[in-house]
Amino acid sequence: MNPFNIGELKIPVPIIQGGMGIGISLAGLASAVANNGGIGVISTVGIGFIDETQSGNLRKRHIDAIRSEIRKAREKTQGILGVNIMSVITNFSDMVRTSIEEGIDIIFSGAGLPLDLPKYLGEGIKTKLAPIVSSSRAANLICHKWKQNFNYLPDALVVEGPKAGGHLGFKPNELEKESNTLENLVADILKVTREMKEKYNKDIPVIAAGGIFSGNDMFKIIKQGATAVQLGTRFVATEECDASAEFKNAFVQAGDDDIEIIKSPVGMPGRSISGSFLREAVAGKRRPDVCKYNCIKSCDPKTTSFCIASALLAAYKGNLADGFVFTGSSAGQVSKISTVNKVFSDLREEYDDEESKN
Known part of the structure; x- marks a missing residue:
């Protein structure tokens, strides 16, 4: 190197x-x-x-x-x-x-x-x-x-x-x-x-x-x-x-089959680890009532399936029931x-x- x-x-x-x-x-x-x-x-x-x-x-x-x-x-x-x-x-x-x-x-x-x-x-x-x-x-x-x-x-x-x-x-x-x-x-x-x-x-x-x-x-x-x-x-x-420890352990526990591409409220595809939150978001169960943060220019709270700021903040703190984890394609190699x-x-x-x- x-x-x-x-x-x-x-x-x-x-x-x-x-x-x-x-x-x-x-x-x-x-x-x-x-x-x-x-x-x-x-x-x-x-x-x-x-x-x-x-x-x-x-x-x-x-x-x-x-x-x-x-x-x-x-x-x-x-x-x-x-x-x-x-x-x-x-x-x-x-x-x-x-x-x-x-x-x-x-x-x-x-x-x-x-x-x-x-x-x-x-x-x-x-x-x-x-x-x-x-x-x-x-x-x-x-x-x-x-x-x-x-x-x-x-x-x-x-x-x-x-x-x-x-x-x-x-x-x-x-x-x-x-x-x-x-x-x-x-x-x-x-x-x-x-x-x-x-x-x-x-x-x-x-x-x-x-x-x-x-x-x-x-x-x-x-x-x-x-x-x-x-x-x-x-x-x-x-x-x-x-x-949080919970966030890190999501990588340790993930296999290659657990990694998916999602449609982000930002308007781009994103790579993440599968979980119950994302499944609920796809089913329309995580739509925000209001925009709490006004953080991303391209996010429209009227049409988005979930609030990405809330979800990522929850995951950072270890609450994966209300959030999800972004990852690269190699998360399955983390042991x-x-x-x-x-x-x-x-x-x-x-x-x-x-x-x-x-």
């Missing part, structure tokens, strides 16, 4: 921990990953909902919560920290501005095209920007729009394939297309980054994500041109993960609760084993 740079940021291990919400990747998990040489990522989505003892309006609660979480993580690590900010959340601007004010090292942003993200940067700001894309078309559009409107190019690109957990940037009928395999997507987006390098002399690392679980997976995709990888599922079943340090150690060993065969 080789270290790599994102601008002047030096990352010792080419592993980025995926930003998982609500509440799955907070200061605890992010700092542990950063302490092991990767990039630890705090998920901002719904962060103000987590501590229900806090008073004040929701906007202020979200701002206070992300500020507090970044500071807690900084107290635990000298490593590289990022935040994941979905572009479809209604408080996108607040989350970006607050993260930059707190000196976050890097912002990852997907679930839509963050076409105006560079406008939040200013004189002396060192925060790096890494869009999450699922096609070369999206990567190309972001690069050209950012360059045209802000004279800025992405500092890295995360390429998220159809085997990722949570919301997927594909239509349901596109998930199994050969052209959309992670390997093919990485190859396509490398063409975009090479063009940017030739035109503007800027290196844009390509970070592969979606379905990567082992060091063997890492070696293969890095050999094909990716600079680094992003993993989410393997970090959920760790002691440092910020989710026990581990530690972040052990995950890194195992990934290195698996990577070295694969490398020795080649």
Whole structure:
């Protein structure tokens, strides 16, 4: 495993921990990953909902919560920290501005095209920007729009394939297309980054994500041109993960047959672990009476089959009767609760084993 740079940021291990919400990747998990040489990522989505003892309006609660979480993580690590900010959340601007004010090292942003993200940067700001894309078309559009409107190019690109957990940037009928395999997507987006390098002399690392679980997976995709990888599922079943024990054990207990694609209220397909809540939602038994959170721009409470914020918040707290668990395609490979340090150690060993065969 080789270290790599994102601008002047030096990352010792080419592993980025995926930003998982609500509440799955907070200061605890992010700092542990950063302490092991990767990039630890705090998920901002719904962060103000987590501590229900806090008073004040929701906007202020979200701002206070992300500020507090970044500071807690900084107290635990000298490593590289990022935040994941979905572009479809209604408080996108607040989350970006607050993260930059707190000196976050890097912002990852997907679930839509963050076409105006560079406008939040200013004189002396060192925060790096890494869009999450699922096609070369999206990567190309972001690069050209950012360059045209802000004279800025992405500092890295995360390429998220159809085997990722949570919301997927594909239509349901596109998930199994050969052209959309992670390997093919990485190859396509490398063409975009090479063009940017030739035109503007800027290196844009390509970070592969979606379905990567082992060091063997890492070696293969890095050999094909990716600079680094992003993993989410393997970090959920760790002691440092910020989710409840019940949430983590859902991964330990899940088999391959328990993983399904759902229709999310956000308007995208999502990969999750099957459960009674999702069955009831499909049967129309979980329709919300009102919108409690106003969290996602694309969610229509009049037509949605369930409130995704309520469901993910319940699951984070361990109430799987009223919630569900997002997962990547490899959840069936999780067999026990581990530690972040052990995950890194195992990934290195698996990577070295694969490398020795080649």
